[in-house]
Amino acid sequence: MRVTVVWASAPRTVQEVALDLPDGATVAQALAVTGWDLGPLDARPGGLASSVWGRRVTPDTPLRDGDRLELTRPLRVDPKVARRERFQRQGARAAGLFARTPKR
Template identity: 75%
Template structure:
């Protein structure tokens, strides 16, 4: 192994908007160092990383977690709405007019 680790940092700044960058960092670099190296302001201006959660390949990571070669560091925003509440609201708006996933589509196979 060399003296550098190569990591991919991904951040969803808004719905349907994803930023991705590949970084070469010194061996032993941490999540906080990778976040700083991106230059992205991913939180409030006074503390750019206050509301951001970090995970490596989907597993929660602290700012002091050491990165390894090939890691995918994911920065996520806090949820604005509970997914269960959002689903209920969507269903209330659309009503019971369709069977959702089980609705028959034109040209679909019959059971």
């Protein structure tokens, strides 16, 4: 079976590899075949998460032909907090689409 494994090792950097695996191979086996040094990232709590087509999976999940296995790093900043901070920096006058009244 053919599986694609994708990992963003750093911002704006994506590594992708297509693997030929035996039927019934698991997520953990696919990661072992890639040869990528995930080391401490995978071991610590909140480290790498794995998903197949965007759905979270565990290391013992069996893969199917054509699956796309994605490894994701944890978020550094909560998106809600980042948006709030951006809004505070730019001020209310430049708040976006509804800040200005339309001309008539």
